[in-house]
Protein backbone atom coordinates (compact mmCIF):
# COMPACT_ATOMS: atom_id res chain seq x y z
CA UNK A 1 0.00 0.00 0.00
CA UNK A 2 1.29 3.50 -0.79
CA UNK A 3 2.73 5.37 2.16
CA UNK A 4 0.74 7.95 4.06
CA UNK A 5 3.07 10.73 2.99
CA UNK A 6 2.43 9.92 -0.67
CA UNK A 7 -1.33 10.06 -0.20
CA UNK A 8 -1.00 13.23 1.89
CA UNK A 9 1.18 14.87 -0.77
CA UNK A 10 -1.49 14.17 -3.38
CA UNK A 11 -4.18 15.64 -1.14
CA UNK A 12 -2.12 18.81 -0.98
CA UNK A 13 -1.63 18.81 -4.75
CA UNK A 14 -5.37 18.51 -5.21
CA UNK A 15 -5.83 21.53 -2.95
CA UNK A 16 -3.25 23.47 -4.93
CA UNK A 17 -5.13 22.72 -8.14
CA UNK A 18 -8.39 24.25 -6.85
CA UNK A 19 -9.38 27.89 -6.86
CA UNK A 20 -11.20 27.77 -3.53
CA UNK A 21 -7.91 27.01 -1.83
CA UNK A 22 -6.56 30.37 -2.85
CA UNK A 23 -9.73 32.13 -1.81
CA UNK A 24 -8.97 31.36 1.83
CA UNK A 25 -5.25 32.01 1.53
CA UNK A 26 -5.97 35.22 -0.35
CA UNK A 27 -8.17 36.48 2.46
CA UNK A 28 -5.48 35.55 4.98
CA UNK A 29 -3.03 37.76 3.10
CA UNK A 30 -5.42 40.52 2.23
CA UNK A 31 -6.80 41.25 5.69
CA UNK A 32 -3.48 42.33 7.26
CA UNK A 33 -2.54 44.27 4.14
CA UNK A 34 -5.83 46.14 4.17
CA UNK A 35 -5.43 46.80 7.89
CA UNK A 36 -1.92 48.22 7.41
CA UNK A 37 -2.99 50.35 4.48
CA UNK A 38 -5.92 51.67 6.52
CA UNK A 39 -3.51 52.69 9.26
CA UNK A 40 -1.46 54.58 6.71
CA UNK A 41 -4.29 56.52 5.15
CA UNK A 42 -6.53 56.98 8.20
CA UNK A 43 -6.15 58.75 11.52
CA UNK A 44 -6.68 57.01 14.86
CA UNK A 45 -6.65 53.39 15.88
CA UNK A 46 -9.04 50.69 17.15
CA UNK A 47 -9.42 51.66 20.81
CA UNK A 48 -11.88 49.05 22.04
CA UNK A 49 -9.80 45.99 21.24
CA UNK A 50 -6.78 44.75 23.19
CA UNK A 51 -3.52 45.97 21.61
CA UNK A 52 -5.56 48.29 19.37
CA UNK A 53 -4.15 51.29 21.14
CA UNK A 54 -0.59 50.36 20.33
CA UNK A 55 -0.83 49.61 16.63
CA UNK A 56 0.88 52.88 15.78
CA UNK A 57 3.62 52.41 18.35
CA UNK A 58 4.72 48.92 17.35
CA UNK A 59 4.09 46.76 14.31
CA UNK A 60 4.07 43.80 16.71
CA UNK A 61 0.68 44.90 18.01
CA UNK A 62 -0.97 44.29 14.66
CA UNK A 63 -0.92 40.43 14.61
CA UNK A 64 -2.64 40.25 18.05
CA UNK A 65 -5.36 42.66 16.90
CA UNK A 66 -5.99 40.54 13.81
CA UNK A 67 -6.01 37.31 15.84
CA UNK A 68 -8.75 38.75 18.02
CA UNK A 69 -10.69 40.04 15.04
CA UNK A 70 -10.17 36.80 13.08
CA UNK A 71 -11.49 34.51 15.81
CA UNK A 72 -15.06 35.73 15.38
CA UNK A 73 -15.62 34.22 11.97
CA UNK A 74 -12.66 34.81 9.66
CA UNK A 75 -10.41 31.95 10.74
CA UNK A 76 -13.27 29.53 11.38
CA UNK A 77 -14.42 30.31 7.85
CA UNK A 78 -11.00 29.83 6.26
CA UNK A 79 -10.48 26.54 8.11
CA UNK A 80 -13.98 25.28 7.29
CA UNK A 81 -13.71 26.30 3.65
CA UNK A 82 -11.31 23.45 2.97
CA UNK A 83 -12.07 21.00 5.79
CA UNK A 84 -15.80 21.08 5.03
CA UNK A 85 -15.15 20.48 1.37
CA UNK A 86 -12.42 17.89 1.42
CA UNK A 87 -14.65 14.82 1.65
CA UNK A 88 -18.02 16.18 0.54
CA UNK A 89 -16.69 17.55 -2.75
CA UNK A 90 -15.40 14.12 -3.69
CA UNK A 91 -18.73 12.65 -2.72
CA UNK A 92 -20.46 15.07 -5.01
CA UNK A 93 -18.32 14.82 -8.09
CA UNK A 94 -18.07 11.06 -7.69
CA UNK A 95 -14.29 10.87 -7.30
CA UNK A 96 -14.61 9.13 -3.94
CA UNK A 97 -15.46 5.90 -5.72
CA UNK A 98 -12.52 6.50 -8.03
CA UNK A 99 -9.93 6.77 -5.26
CA UNK A 100 -11.52 4.12 -3.05
CA UNK A 101 -11.13 1.44 -5.70
CA UNK A 102 -7.34 1.65 -5.82
CA UNK A 103 -4.81 0.09 -3.46
CA UNK A 104 -5.10 2.56 -0.61
CA UNK A 105 -7.29 1.80 2.40
CA UNK A 106 -10.04 4.18 3.35
CA UNK A 107 -8.42 4.80 6.72
CA UNK A 108 -5.25 6.07 5.09
CA UNK A 109 -7.17 8.32 2.73
CA UNK A 110 -9.07 9.76 5.66
CA UNK A 111 -5.93 10.47 7.64
CA UNK A 112 -4.32 12.10 4.60
CA UNK A 113 -7.37 14.30 4.13
CA UNK A 114 -7.49 15.28 7.80
CA UNK A 115 -3.80 16.16 7.69
CA UNK A 116 -4.22 18.15 4.49
CA UNK A 117 -7.14 20.15 5.92
CA UNK A 118 -5.14 20.84 9.08
CA UNK A 119 -2.12 21.84 7.05
CA UNK A 120 -4.23 24.27 5.12
CA UNK A 121 -5.52 25.92 8.29
CA UNK A 122 -1.97 26.14 9.65
CA UNK A 123 -0.65 27.65 6.43
CA UNK A 124 -3.44 30.22 6.34
CA UNK A 125 -2.75 31.20 9.96
CA UNK A 126 0.99 31.35 9.47
CA UNK A 127 0.53 33.38 6.32
CA UNK A 128 -1.73 35.85 8.05
CA UNK A 129 0.67 36.09 10.98
CA UNK A 130 3.69 36.62 8.73
CA UNK A 131 2.00 39.18 6.51
CA UNK A 132 0.61 41.01 9.56
CA UNK A 133 4.08 41.16 11.08
CA UNK A 134 5.76 42.38 7.93
CA UNK A 135 3.03 44.90 7.14
CA UNK A 136 2.87 45.98 10.78
CA UNK A 137 6.60 46.50 11.08
CA UNK A 138 6.61 48.36 7.79
CA UNK A 139 3.90 50.74 9.01
CA UNK A 140 4.67 51.09 12.72
CA UNK A 141 8.21 49.81 13.12
CA UNK A 142 9.89 46.96 14.95
CA UNK A 143 9.40 48.47 18.41
CA UNK A 144 8.89 47.14 21.94
CA UNK A 145 5.40 45.85 22.68
CA UNK A 146 3.16 46.78 25.58
CA UNK A 147 1.66 43.57 27.04
CA UNK A 148 -1.79 43.03 28.49
CA UNK A 149 -0.28 43.51 31.96
CA UNK A 150 0.92 46.96 30.96
CA UNK A 151 4.56 45.93 30.98
CA UNK A 152 6.77 46.45 27.99
CA UNK A 153 8.74 43.66 26.30
CA UNK A 154 11.52 44.10 23.79
CA UNK A 155 10.70 43.77 20.11
CA UNK A 156 12.54 40.46 19.75
CA UNK A 157 10.84 39.04 22.86
CA UNK A 158 7.52 40.26 21.48
CA UNK A 159 8.19 38.46 18.22
CA UNK A 160 8.84 35.24 20.10
CA UNK A 161 5.64 35.60 22.12
CA UNK A 162 3.63 36.20 18.98
CA UNK A 163 5.05 33.05 17.41
CA UNK A 164 3.92 31.06 20.47
CA UNK A 165 0.57 32.79 20.33
CA UNK A 166 0.05 31.61 16.77
CA UNK A 167 0.82 28.05 17.81
CA UNK A 168 -1.73 28.19 20.62
CA UNK A 169 -4.26 29.80 18.29
CA UNK A 170 -3.86 26.76 16.08
CA UNK A 171 -5.48 24.50 18.71
CA UNK A 172 -9.04 25.84 18.52
CA UNK A 173 -8.56 26.21 14.79
CA UNK A 174 -7.92 22.46 14.59
CA UNK A 175 -11.11 22.02 16.61
CA UNK A 176 -12.98 23.86 13.87
CA UNK A 177 -11.23 21.73 11.24
CA UNK A 178 -12.42 18.60 13.06
CA UNK A 179 -16.02 19.84 13.19
CA UNK A 180 -15.99 20.81 9.51
CA UNK A 181 -14.45 17.47 8.59
CA UNK A 182 -17.15 15.62 10.50
CA UNK A 183 -19.86 17.60 8.75
CA UNK A 184 -18.13 17.01 5.43
CA UNK A 185 -18.28 13.26 5.95
CA UNK A 186 -21.81 13.21 7.33
CA UNK A 187 -23.62 15.69 5.10
CA UNK A 188 -22.08 14.70 1.72
CA UNK A 189 -22.58 18.38 0.98
CA UNK A 190 -19.75 20.85 0.83
CA UNK A 191 -21.79 24.02 1.34
CA UNK A 192 -23.70 22.52 4.26
CA UNK A 193 -20.47 21.44 5.93
CA UNK A 194 -18.76 24.82 5.52
CA UNK A 195 -21.76 26.84 6.64
CA UNK A 196 -22.55 24.34 9.39
CA UNK A 197 -19.08 24.55 10.90
CA UNK A 198 -19.21 28.34 10.77
CA UNK A 199 -22.65 28.38 12.40
CA UNK A 200 -21.46 26.13 15.22
CA UNK A 201 -18.56 28.45 15.82
CA UNK A 202 -20.83 31.50 15.91
CA UNK A 203 -23.41 29.81 18.13
CA UNK A 204 -20.74 28.79 20.63
CA UNK A 205 -19.78 32.45 20.91
CA UNK A 206 -23.41 33.41 21.33
CA UNK A 207 -23.88 30.96 24.19
CA UNK A 208 -21.51 32.96 26.35
CA UNK A 209 -23.69 36.05 26.29
CA UNK A 210 -26.86 34.17 27.16
CA UNK A 211 -27.88 34.66 30.80
CA UNK A 212 -27.02 31.76 33.05
CA UNK A 213 -24.70 30.10 30.58
CA UNK A 214 -21.67 32.21 31.40
CA UNK A 215 -20.27 29.36 33.50
CA UNK A 216 -19.85 27.34 30.32
CA UNK A 217 -17.56 29.90 28.79
CA UNK A 218 -14.21 28.39 29.81
CA UNK A 219 -15.21 25.09 28.21
CA UNK A 220 -16.36 26.36 24.86
CA UNK A 221 -14.20 25.76 21.83
CA UNK A 222 -14.39 29.35 20.66
CA UNK A 223 -13.24 30.71 24.02
CA UNK A 224 -9.92 28.96 23.41
CA UNK A 225 -9.28 31.45 20.61
CA UNK A 226 -8.25 33.81 23.43
CA UNK A 227 -5.91 31.41 25.19
CA UNK A 228 -2.85 32.78 23.44
CA UNK A 229 -3.29 36.04 25.33
CA UNK A 230 -1.72 34.23 28.30
CA UNK A 231 1.60 34.67 26.53
CA UNK A 232 1.21 38.40 26.40
CA UNK A 233 1.03 38.85 30.14
CA UNK A 234 3.83 39.22 32.64
CA UNK A 235 4.44 36.80 34.06
CA UNK A 236 3.19 34.48 31.33
CA UNK A 237 -0.12 32.85 32.30
CA UNK A 238 -0.03 29.25 31.18
CA UNK A 239 -3.38 28.27 32.69
CA UNK A 240 -5.53 29.27 29.68
CA UNK A 241 -3.03 27.60 27.36
CA UNK A 242 -3.21 24.31 29.22
CA UNK A 243 -6.97 24.50 29.38
CA UNK A 244 -7.14 25.23 25.65
CA UNK A 245 -5.14 22.09 24.96
CA UNK A 246 -7.56 19.73 26.66
CA UNK A 247 -10.76 21.59 25.83
CA UNK A 248 -9.83 21.64 22.14
CA UNK A 249 -8.97 17.95 22.28
CA UNK A 250 -12.33 17.32 23.90
CA UNK A 251 -14.01 18.80 20.85
CA UNK A 252 -11.68 17.58 18.14
CA UNK A 253 -11.06 13.98 19.14
CA UNK A 254 -14.70 12.80 19.20
CA UNK A 255 -15.43 14.67 15.96
CA UNK A 256 -12.50 13.09 14.19
CA UNK A 257 -13.30 9.67 15.66
CA UNK A 258 -16.89 9.77 14.45
CA UNK A 259 -15.83 11.14 11.05
CA UNK A 260 -13.22 8.40 10.72
CA UNK A 261 -15.59 5.61 11.65
CA UNK A 262 -18.25 6.88 9.31
CA UNK A 263 -15.85 7.38 6.43
CA UNK A 264 -14.35 3.94 6.78
CA UNK A 265 -17.67 2.11 6.99
CA UNK A 266 -20.16 4.01 4.97
CA UNK A 267 -21.66 3.22 1.60
CA UNK A 268 -20.19 5.14 -1.29
CA UNK A 269 -23.10 5.52 -3.65
CA UNK A 270 -22.31 8.90 -5.21
CA UNK A 271 -21.15 9.36 -8.78
CA UNK B 272 -4.99 -16.71 -13.68
CA UNK B 273 -6.44 -17.98 -10.43
CA UNK B 274 -4.38 -17.19 -7.38
CA UNK B 275 -2.43 -19.68 -5.35
CA UNK B 276 -5.40 -20.65 -3.20
CA UNK B 277 -7.32 -21.54 -6.35
CA UNK B 278 -10.12 -19.13 -5.50
CA UNK B 279 -12.11 -17.91 -8.51
CA UNK B 280 -11.87 -14.24 -9.54
CA UNK B 281 -15.40 -13.61 -8.29
CA UNK B 282 -17.32 -15.68 -5.81
CA UNK B 283 -20.46 -14.07 -4.40
CA UNK B 284 -23.09 -15.83 -2.34
CA UNK B 285 -26.47 -14.58 -1.24
CA UNK B 286 -25.76 -10.92 -1.94
CA UNK B 287 -28.59 -8.69 -0.80
CA UNK B 288 -28.67 -4.91 -0.75
CA UNK B 289 -31.58 -2.94 0.62
CA UNK B 290 -31.89 0.81 0.56
CA UNK B 291 -34.66 1.53 3.02
CA UNK B 292 -37.58 -0.37 1.59
CA UNK B 293 -36.06 -0.64 -1.87
CA UNK B 294 -34.44 -4.01 -2.48
CA UNK B 295 -31.82 -3.28 -5.11
CA UNK B 296 -30.28 -6.75 -5.04
CA UNK B 297 -32.33 -9.66 -3.79
CA UNK B 298 -30.00 -12.60 -3.23
CA UNK B 299 -27.44 -12.98 -5.97
CA UNK B 300 -25.01 -15.88 -6.31
CA UNK B 301 -22.31 -15.23 -8.83
CA UNK B 302 -19.20 -17.18 -9.74
CA UNK B 303 -16.88 -15.89 -12.42
CA UNK B 304 -14.09 -18.26 -13.39
CA UNK B 305 -10.66 -17.26 -14.61
CA UNK B 306 -10.72 -16.41 -18.30
CA UNK B 307 -14.44 -15.69 -18.44
CA UNK B 308 -15.88 -12.67 -20.10
CA UNK B 309 -18.99 -12.67 -18.01
CA UNK B 310 -22.01 -10.64 -19.02
CA UNK B 311 -24.20 -9.32 -16.23
CA UNK B 312 -27.22 -8.40 -18.24
CA UNK B 313 -30.38 -6.67 -17.18
CA UNK B 314 -32.61 -3.68 -17.82
CA UNK B 315 -32.11 -0.37 -16.01
CA UNK B 316 -32.71 -0.66 -12.30
CA UNK B 317 -32.10 -4.42 -12.24
CA UNK B 318 -29.35 -3.97 -9.64
CA UNK B 319 -26.28 -4.38 -11.84
CA UNK B 320 -24.39 -1.36 -10.52
CA UNK B 321 -25.31 -2.24 -6.96
CA UNK B 322 -23.75 -5.69 -7.32
CA UNK B 323 -20.58 -4.20 -8.77
CA UNK B 324 -20.40 -1.70 -5.90
CA UNK B 325 -20.59 -4.55 -3.42
CA UNK B 326 -17.88 -6.47 -5.27
CA UNK B 327 -15.61 -3.43 -5.19
CA UNK B 328 -16.24 -2.83 -1.50
CA UNK B 329 -17.87 0.55 -2.09
CA UNK B 330 -21.03 -0.45 -0.25
CA UNK B 331 -21.81 -3.04 2.42
CA UNK B 332 -24.13 -5.88 1.51
CA UNK B 333 -27.23 -6.11 3.70
CA UNK B 334 -26.56 -9.85 3.61
CA UNK B 335 -24.26 -12.25 1.83
CA UNK B 336 -20.59 -12.21 0.96
CA UNK B 337 -18.46 -11.24 -1.99
CA UNK B 338 -14.94 -12.51 -2.57
CA UNK B 339 -12.42 -11.53 -5.22
CA UNK B 340 -9.72 -14.15 -5.64
CA UNK B 341 -10.83 -15.39 -2.24
CA UNK B 342 -10.59 -12.00 -0.53
CA UNK B 343 -13.48 -10.15 1.03
CA UNK B 344 -13.26 -6.39 0.39
CA UNK B 345 -15.17 -5.73 3.60
CA UNK B 346 -12.61 -7.52 5.68
CA UNK B 347 -9.43 -6.82 3.78
CA UNK B 348 -10.12 -3.38 2.34
CA UNK B 349 -7.88 -2.30 -0.49
CA UNK B 350 -5.91 -5.55 -0.31
CA UNK B 351 -8.92 -7.43 -1.64
CA UNK B 352 -8.67 -5.34 -4.80
CA UNK B 353 -5.19 -6.55 -5.61
CA UNK B 354 -5.19 -7.37 -9.31
CA UNK B 355 -8.71 -6.00 -9.65
CA UNK B 356 -9.72 -2.84 -11.48
CA UNK B 357 -12.84 -1.29 -12.87
CA UNK B 358 -15.47 1.32 -12.36
CA UNK B 359 -19.16 1.65 -11.62
CA UNK B 360 -21.39 3.96 -13.60
CA UNK B 361 -19.52 6.69 -15.42
CA UNK B 362 -15.88 6.98 -14.37
CA UNK B 363 -15.24 10.20 -12.44
CA UNK B 364 -12.11 12.32 -12.27
CA UNK B 365 -10.94 15.62 -10.85
CA UNK B 366 -12.18 18.15 -13.41
CA UNK B 367 -9.60 20.74 -12.38
CA UNK B 368 -6.64 18.51 -13.25
CA UNK B 369 -5.46 17.18 -16.57
CA UNK B 370 -6.19 13.63 -17.66
CA UNK B 371 -2.57 12.71 -17.14
CA UNK B 372 -2.41 14.33 -13.72
CA UNK B 373 -5.48 12.35 -12.70
CA UNK B 374 -3.77 9.13 -13.78
CA UNK B 375 -0.62 10.13 -11.90
CA UNK B 376 -2.67 10.59 -8.76
CA UNK B 377 -4.39 7.24 -9.16
CA UNK B 378 -1.09 5.52 -9.95
CA UNK B 379 0.28 6.94 -6.70
CA UNK B 380 -2.66 5.41 -4.85
CA UNK B 381 -1.95 2.10 -6.59
CA UNK B 382 1.78 1.96 -6.06
CA UNK B 383 3.31 -1.19 -7.43
CA UNK B 384 4.71 0.26 -10.66
CA UNK B 385 1.41 1.73 -11.83
CA UNK B 386 3.05 5.06 -12.66
CA UNK B 387 5.20 3.31 -15.24
CA UNK B 388 2.12 2.17 -17.12
CA UNK B 389 0.57 5.59 -17.66
CA UNK B 390 1.96 6.19 -21.15
CA UNK B 391 0.98 2.75 -22.34
CA UNK B 392 -2.53 3.03 -20.86
CA UNK B 393 -3.09 6.43 -22.47
CA UNK B 394 -1.89 5.01 -25.74
CA UNK B 395 -4.19 2.00 -25.61
CA UNK B 396 -7.28 4.18 -25.16
CA UNK B 397 -5.98 6.71 -27.69
CA UNK B 398 -5.93 9.59 -25.23
CA UNK B 399 -2.27 10.50 -25.57
CA UNK B 400 -3.05 13.65 -27.54
CA UNK B 401 -5.50 14.97 -24.95
CA UNK B 402 -3.66 13.93 -21.81
CA UNK B 403 -2.57 17.47 -20.99
CA UNK B 404 -6.08 18.95 -21.08
CA UNK B 405 -8.23 19.42 -18.01
CA UNK B 406 -10.75 16.62 -17.52
CA UNK B 407 -13.44 19.27 -17.00
CA UNK B 408 -13.38 19.83 -20.76
CA UNK B 409 -13.54 16.16 -21.72
CA UNK B 410 -16.54 14.67 -23.48
CA UNK B 411 -18.35 11.69 -22.01
CA UNK B 412 -16.54 9.37 -24.39
CA UNK B 413 -13.14 10.73 -23.42
CA UNK B 414 -13.89 10.27 -19.72
CA UNK B 415 -14.96 6.74 -20.45
CA UNK B 416 -11.65 6.12 -22.19
CA UNK B 417 -9.76 7.68 -19.33
CA UNK B 418 -11.70 5.41 -16.98
CA UNK B 419 -10.46 2.39 -18.89
CA UNK B 420 -6.92 3.78 -18.86
CA UNK B 421 -7.18 4.25 -15.10
CA UNK B 422 -8.22 0.62 -14.77
CA UNK B 423 -5.36 -0.58 -16.97
CA UNK B 424 -2.82 1.14 -14.70
CA UNK B 425 -3.53 -1.60 -12.21
CA UNK B 426 -2.53 -4.29 -14.70
CA UNK B 427 -5.68 -6.15 -13.67
CA UNK B 428 -6.30 -9.87 -13.68
CA UNK B 429 -9.96 -9.08 -13.16
CA UNK B 430 -11.70 -6.14 -14.78
CA UNK B 431 -15.14 -4.96 -13.65
CA UNK B 432 -16.89 -2.75 -16.17
CA UNK B 433 -20.31 -1.21 -15.61
CA UNK B 434 -22.05 -0.60 -18.92
CA UNK B 435 -18.80 0.64 -20.46
CA UNK B 436 -20.29 1.41 -23.85
CA UNK B 437 -23.19 3.47 -22.54
CA UNK B 438 -23.31 6.91 -24.08
CA UNK B 439 -20.50 6.26 -26.53
CA UNK B 440 -20.85 6.95 -30.23
CA UNK B 441 -20.71 3.92 -32.57
CA UNK B 442 -16.96 4.22 -33.11
CA UNK B 443 -16.38 4.55 -29.38
CA UNK B 444 -18.52 1.49 -28.75
CA UNK B 445 -16.60 -0.48 -31.33
CA UNK B 446 -13.26 0.52 -29.77
CA UNK B 447 -14.49 -0.32 -26.29
CA UNK B 448 -15.65 -3.75 -27.36
CA UNK B 449 -12.47 -4.40 -29.31
CA UNK B 450 -10.47 -3.51 -26.21
CA UNK B 451 -12.46 -5.86 -23.99
CA UNK B 452 -12.00 -8.65 -26.52
CA UNK B 453 -8.28 -7.96 -26.67
CA UNK B 454 -7.81 -7.85 -22.90
CA UNK B 455 -9.73 -11.08 -22.61
CA UNK B 456 -7.55 -12.74 -25.24
CA UNK B 457 -4.53 -11.64 -23.20
CA UNK B 458 -5.92 -13.48 -20.20
CA UNK B 459 -7.85 -10.85 -18.26
CA UNK B 460 -11.06 -12.04 -16.66
CA UNK B 461 -13.87 -9.58 -17.29
CA UNK B 462 -17.20 -8.95 -15.61
CA UNK B 463 -19.22 -6.68 -17.83
CA UNK B 464 -22.60 -5.31 -16.90
CA UNK B 465 -24.81 -4.34 -19.76
CA UNK B 466 -28.38 -3.69 -20.76
CA UNK B 467 -27.61 -4.60 -24.38
CA UNK B 468 -27.92 -8.22 -25.41
CA UNK B 469 -25.97 -7.75 -28.66
CA UNK B 470 -23.01 -6.47 -26.65
CA UNK B 471 -23.08 -9.48 -24.36
CA UNK B 472 -23.59 -11.82 -27.29
CA UNK B 473 -20.56 -10.37 -29.04
CA UNK B 474 -18.19 -10.32 -26.11
CA UNK B 475 -19.21 -12.78 -23.45
CA UNK B 476 -18.92 -16.50 -23.03
CA UNK B 477 -21.17 -16.60 -19.97
CA UNK B 478 -24.13 -14.56 -18.96
CA UNK B 479 -26.37 -13.90 -16.01
CA UNK B 480 -29.64 -12.25 -16.85
CA UNK B 481 -30.97 -10.18 -13.97
CA UNK B 482 -34.29 -8.68 -13.25
CA UNK B 483 -35.30 -6.64 -10.21
CA UNK B 484 -32.28 -7.74 -8.26
CA UNK B 485 -32.57 -11.45 -9.05
CA UNK B 486 -30.75 -13.68 -11.51
CA UNK B 487 -33.35 -15.29 -13.78
CA UNK B 488 -30.93 -17.11 -16.05
CA UNK B 489 -27.32 -18.12 -15.65
CA UNK B 490 -25.33 -20.14 -18.09
CA UNK B 491 -23.09 -20.01 -21.12
CA UNK B 492 -24.14 -17.92 -24.08
CA UNK B 493 -24.18 -20.96 -26.39
CA UNK B 494 -26.87 -22.69 -24.33
CA UNK B 495 -28.90 -19.55 -24.33
CA UNK B 496 -28.61 -19.36 -28.07
CA UNK B 497 -29.66 -22.99 -28.42
CA UNK B 498 -32.80 -22.46 -26.40
CA UNK B 499 -33.77 -19.40 -28.34
CA UNK B 500 -35.43 -21.59 -31.03
CA UNK B 501 -37.07 -20.00 -34.04
CA UNK B 502 -39.83 -20.19 -36.62
CA UNK B 503 -40.37 -20.24 -40.38
CA UNK B 504 -41.62 -17.55 -42.61
CA UNK B 505 -43.68 -18.38 -45.70
CA UNK B 506 -45.03 -16.35 -48.58
CA UNK B 507 -46.93 -18.00 -51.43
CA UNK B 508 -48.98 -17.00 -54.42
CA UNK B 509 -52.14 -17.81 -52.42
CA UNK B 510 -51.78 -17.41 -48.65
CA UNK B 511 -55.35 -18.45 -47.87
CA UNK B 512 -54.91 -21.80 -49.50
CA UNK B 513 -51.40 -22.13 -48.05
CA UNK B 514 -52.70 -21.60 -44.53
CA UNK B 515 -55.08 -24.52 -45.09
CA UNK B 516 -52.19 -26.71 -46.23
CA UNK B 517 -50.09 -25.71 -43.20
CA UNK B 518 -52.82 -26.64 -40.75
CA UNK B 519 -53.17 -30.10 -42.30
CA UNK B 520 -49.44 -30.77 -42.67
CA UNK B 521 -47.82 -33.11 -40.16
CA UNK B 522 -44.97 -31.69 -38.13
CA UNK B 523 -46.14 -28.10 -38.52
CA UNK B 524 -47.51 -26.10 -35.61
CA UNK B 525 -48.22 -22.61 -34.36
CA UNK B 526 -49.46 -21.36 -37.71
CA UNK B 527 -50.32 -17.68 -37.84
CA UNK B 528 -50.76 -14.93 -40.37
CA UNK B 529 -48.40 -11.98 -40.21
CA UNK B 530 -49.91 -8.77 -41.57
CA UNK B 531 -47.83 -6.82 -44.04
CA UNK B 532 -45.92 -3.69 -43.11
CA UNK B 533 -44.48 -0.80 -45.07
CA UNK B 534 -41.26 -2.68 -45.56
CA UNK B 535 -42.48 -6.28 -45.77
CA UNK B 536 -45.48 -7.92 -47.49
CA UNK B 537 -47.88 -10.06 -45.44
CA UNK B 538 -46.73 -13.61 -44.74
CA UNK B 539 -47.40 -16.68 -42.69
CA UNK B 540 -45.37 -17.97 -39.77
CA UNK B 541 -45.20 -21.43 -38.30
CA UNK B 542 -42.94 -23.72 -36.33
CA UNK B 543 -41.62 -26.95 -37.80
CA UNK B 544 -38.63 -29.24 -37.86
CA UNK B 545 -36.44 -28.96 -40.91
CA UNK B 546 -37.44 -32.50 -41.87
CA UNK B 547 -41.05 -31.41 -42.41
CA UNK B 548 -40.12 -28.59 -44.79
CA UNK B 549 -39.47 -30.64 -47.95
CA UNK B 550 -42.82 -32.42 -47.70
CA UNK B 551 -44.47 -29.10 -47.01
CA UNK B 552 -43.16 -27.46 -50.16
CA UNK B 553 -44.43 -30.31 -52.31
CA UNK B 554 -47.82 -30.10 -50.64
CA UNK B 555 -47.93 -26.35 -51.28
CA UNK B 556 -47.20 -26.81 -54.98
CA UNK B 557 -49.81 -29.58 -55.24
CA UNK B 558 -52.39 -27.33 -53.62
CA UNK B 559 -51.71 -24.57 -56.15
CA UNK B 560 -49.96 -22.25 -53.69
CA UNK B 561 -46.26 -22.53 -54.56
CA UNK B 562 -43.85 -20.79 -52.16
CA UNK B 563 -42.38 -17.44 -53.14
CA UNK B 564 -40.37 -17.31 -49.95
CA UNK B 565 -39.77 -20.01 -47.33
CA UNK B 566 -37.11 -19.15 -44.82
CA UNK B 567 -36.07 -19.98 -41.24
CA UNK B 568 -36.17 -17.10 -38.76
CA UNK B 569 -33.96 -17.64 -35.76
CA UNK B 570 -35.16 -16.10 -32.55
CA UNK B 571 -32.59 -13.59 -31.38
CA UNK B 572 -31.12 -13.62 -27.93
CA UNK B 573 -32.79 -10.27 -27.60
CA UNK B 574 -36.15 -12.06 -27.77
CA UNK B 575 -35.02 -14.41 -25.02
CA UNK B 576 -33.81 -11.46 -22.99
CA UNK B 577 -37.16 -9.70 -23.26
CA UNK B 578 -39.02 -12.89 -22.42
CA UNK B 579 -36.88 -13.33 -19.32
CA UNK B 580 -36.94 -9.77 -18.13
CA UNK B 581 -40.42 -8.58 -19.07
CA UNK B 582 -42.83 -11.45 -18.55
CA UNK B 583 -44.98 -11.55 -15.46
CA UNK B 584 -44.34 -13.07 -13.04
CA UNK B 585 -40.63 -13.77 -12.64
CA UNK B 586 -39.63 -16.53 -15.00
CA UNK B 587 -39.27 -19.47 -12.69
CA UNK B 588 -38.33 -22.46 -14.79
CA UNK B 589 -40.38 -20.86 -17.55
CA UNK B 590 -37.87 -22.20 -20.05
CA UNK B 591 -37.04 -25.85 -20.71
CA UNK B 592 -34.24 -26.88 -18.39
CA UNK B 593 -31.62 -27.49 -21.02
CA UNK B 594 -28.99 -25.15 -19.59
CA UNK B 595 -28.39 -24.37 -15.95
CA UNK B 596 -31.35 -22.37 -14.77
CA UNK B 597 -30.80 -20.70 -11.45
CA UNK B 598 -33.25 -21.63 -8.75
CA UNK B 599 -34.89 -18.36 -7.83
Ligand SMILES: Nc1ncnc2c1ncn2[C@@H]1O[C@H](COP(=O)(O)OP(=O)(O)O)[C@@H](O)[C@H]1O
Nearest residue numbers: 269290293295314315316317318319320321322
Ligand atom coordinates in the same frame (compact mmCIF):
# COMPACT_ATOMS: atom_id res chain seq x y z
N1 LIG C 1 -28.14 4.87 -3.24
C1 LIG C 1 -29.37 4.38 -3.49
N2 LIG C 1 -30.40 4.72 -2.71
C2 LIG C 1 -31.63 4.22 -2.94
N3 LIG C 1 -31.93 3.39 -3.95
C3 LIG C 1 -30.95 3.01 -4.78
C4 LIG C 1 -29.61 3.49 -4.59
N4 LIG C 1 -28.83 2.95 -5.56
C5 LIG C 1 -29.66 2.18 -6.30
N5 LIG C 1 -30.91 2.22 -5.84
C6 LIG C 1 -32.07 1.49 -6.40
O1 LIG C 1 -31.70 0.14 -6.55
C7 LIG C 1 -32.18 -0.37 -7.78
C8 LIG C 1 -31.03 -0.92 -8.59
O2 LIG C 1 -30.19 0.14 -9.00
P1 LIG C 1 -28.88 -0.09 -9.85
O3 LIG C 1 -28.04 -1.10 -9.18
O4 LIG C 1 -28.28 1.23 -10.09
O5 LIG C 1 -29.47 -0.70 -11.19
P2 LIG C 1 -28.78 -0.86 -12.62
O6 LIG C 1 -27.34 -0.56 -12.49
O7 LIG C 1 -29.05 -2.28 -13.00
O8 LIG C 1 -29.49 0.08 -13.53
C9 LIG C 1 -32.93 0.76 -8.45
O9 LIG C 1 -34.29 0.60 -8.17
C10 LIG C 1 -32.39 1.99 -7.78
O10 LIG C 1 -33.35 2.99 -7.75
Ligand SMILES: [Mg+2]
Nearest residue numbers: 319320360433
Ligand atom coordinates in the same frame (compact mmCIF):
# COMPACT_ATOMS: atom_id res chain seq x y z
MG1 LIG D 1 -26.26 0.91 -13.52
